[in-house]
Amino acid sequence: xxxxxxxxxxxxxxxxxxxxxxxxxxxxxxxxxxxxxxxxxxxxxxxxxxxxxxxxxxxxxxxxxxxxx
Numbered sequence: 553x554x555x556x557x558x559x560x561x562x563x564x565x566x567x568x569x570x571x572x573x574x575x576x577x578x579x580x581x582x583x584x585x586x587x588x589x590x591x592x593x594x595x596x597x598x599x600x601x602x603x604x605x606x607x608x609x610x611x612x613x614x615x616x617x618x619x620x621x
Contacts, residue, residue, distance in 0.1 A: 564580075567581060568580060568583065568587040572595060
C-alpha cells in the first residue's frame with residue numbers, strides 16, 4: 553500500500569534538507585532529488601520500526617504556501 557507524505561525542503565550550506573512534518577523525520581542531500589530520495593529511505597526505515605499505532609495512522613493533509621506582505 554502506497555502512502556503519500558509531505559516534504560518541506562530547505563536550502564542549507566550548499567545542500568538541501570528534506571523534512572516530513574508529520575513524523576518529524578528529516579534527511580539531507582546535495583541536490584533536491586538526493587534529499588528527497590534520502591527522506592524516502594529514512595521514512596521507510598522509520599515506518600519499519602514504528603509501532604502498529606503509528607503505522608496504521610493516516611497522515612493529515614499538509615499544505616505549504618507563502619504570503620507576501
